[in-house]
Amino acid sequence: MFHIDTLETEGLGNRSYLVGGARAAVVVDPPRDVDRVIAAAARRGVRIVAVAETHVHNDYVTGGLELARLTGARYLVPAGALVDFARVAVADGDVEEIEAGLGLRAVATPGHTPHHTSYVLEEDGRAVAAFTGGSLLLGGVGRPDLVEPRLTDRLARAQHASVHRLATELDDEVAVLPTHGFGSFCSAGQSGGGHDTIGAAKATNPALLKDVETFVAELLEGLDDVPAYYAHMGPANSAGPAPMDLTAPERADAGEIARRLAAGEWVVDLRDRRAYAQGHVAGSLNIEVAGQLATYLAWLIPWGKPVTLLAETADEITRAQRELARVGIDRPAAAAVGSPIDWAGDGVPLADFPRATFADLAAARERGAQPVVLDVRRDAERSQGWIEGSVHVPVHQVHQRLDEVPAGTVWVHCAGGMRAAIAASVLDAAGREVVAVDDGYAAAVAAGLTLATPAQH
Template identity: 80%
Template structure:
């Protein structure tokens, strides 16, 4: 009897899988922090004999090379992937024995990348699960625009063909187990659901219910922004990532924090946005450890800039360090645990700013206050409508476009509050008067604010 354990990659919206039988197992698309994978195998009492990559990943740093080295497992990487290390090249139809009666069969599914390969788990010759990576997702497919703009349409058409190949060659009851699609920006559209099968996807997945021309047109028109750090992930994975180092970073006292702020380094406060708004070290940025820390910090920070982490507990520092290592921010320059009173000096005073709701914004406008409404949602979100008179700068561009924010107190909003808090901290660090709207966007109409809805053509 086989098992297929899901390893959730928090924050990045990805999954890895430990799949095997009684004695041995394989890992598909492992995360950078492979201690989690090794612990999962130990709990199962199995030895890892194969590590399989569906593609050279563009959104996170893989732990596959190091996992294969430590366990002695065969490292399976698609033949078409250009990599700098020794691996077992996998082509369409190749098989890899995992345990008695269990085999992984490679199935070429280009689209997310030109070399993308899915792995079908066969038990006694019968397909039982498909590890589809960035090909067929739950309700969607992996985006085709991360490799080269010149290849985007070609890869979109390949995604359609690959999805149909999976649907045509596998029985309806075969489980679909993708790597992307649980909040990952590698998904072409929002993918819903936790579990699926080939049969379920046949009835609902756009790649399987639309003809190729309609599918490609809709897919290309709906692609979201690409996180800036993605540009560094593919090269890192192709070169062969170094082993991750999760030992605790050097501790920073208040003077060290002040020195790093003065040097223009990023000092990141991981506390929740309510605590940060009430009191924080002036000049620090707020990326909640409970939010999508790795995605947004890696997206916004100038690549290679030292980062110092501030948190209430050592556990929060360790969690943040683990998440950042997954996207190539390997070692925090320093860290401090405690509260703002512990981190402040005469050179770096405490700061604060108010939080509000959309109803509060309506009231402030009614009082005639000089204010600007800053919408930091992404382009795709803004396209669905916006608050009349608002200025739009996506969250990942705010720190680069501060001079475009008009004069006045800045009331900043997103869709729920997390990104507004990040943007508010950036504006506050730049010396702007700011109010963070900590409210759901679906409250806008009830607050009496006028919404602009674009005309559909």
């Protein structure tokens, strides 16, 4: 009898899997914080005999090399992947025995990357689950544009062929267990859900319902923005990541925080956006630890710039440090715990700005005010419609395009409030008057705001 344990990395929209039997197990696409994997194996009472990568990941730093070193496991990496470390080069059809009657068979599924490989779990020679990495996802596929622009069309076609191969070769009841697609920017289109089977994918997955030309055209047209830090993930994984270092960072007092701000370093306040708006250290930025901290901080920050973390508790600093290390921001320059009064120092006034709803924005316009409305959603979201008269700068570009934001009080909105708070903090740090719209975008219509669509412009 086999077991499959799922390890979720929610902030990045990824899943890893511990797969095995009574005594031994394989780990597929492990996260960088391998202590979670080792703990899961210990709970099962199994020995990790192999670690399998479906591809060289572009969205996070893998823990595969370190996990293999710590456990003595065989490290399985697709043969076509160019890496700088010793590994077991896996080719199409190779089988890794986990224990008697249980094995993992490699299936070449290029598309997300040229070397992408899925793994099919076989019990007594019968396929029972497919670990599809960034190939066949739940409701979509992995995006084909993260490797090299000149390969994108070719990889999109390969992606179509690969998912059809899986659907053809595997029985309908085989479980589909991808790595990406649960909010990950590595997925193309809307990929989510809890679980799937080959049979369900045949009935619902666009890649299996459309001819190759239609599929490729729609896939490429629907590709979303690529987080800037992705450019650093592939090289880090190819080189062989260092072990994660979660020792406590240097503690900063108010004077140290002021010095770091004056030096142009980033100071990030991890508190809830509502608390931040009420009072914060002038010049600090706000990315909630409870939100997608790793994605948005890594996307915004100039790569390699020192970052100091501010939080109410040491546990929040520890959580943030773990999340950031997953995307290669290994060591915060410093950290401070307490309140904004502690971080600013005696007699130093705190900065603040108001929060509002779309109804408040509508009311301001009705009073004759002419606020600057800044939409910080991504291009793909904006293309579906926008508030008439709004300016568009995606949140990950605001710090680089401040001069494009017109003069005046800026009302910042996104789709729900989190990204608006990030952008508002960037504008506030730059000395702009801001109002953070902390509201769901659907409320804009109910508030009476006029929405525009591409057909009207």
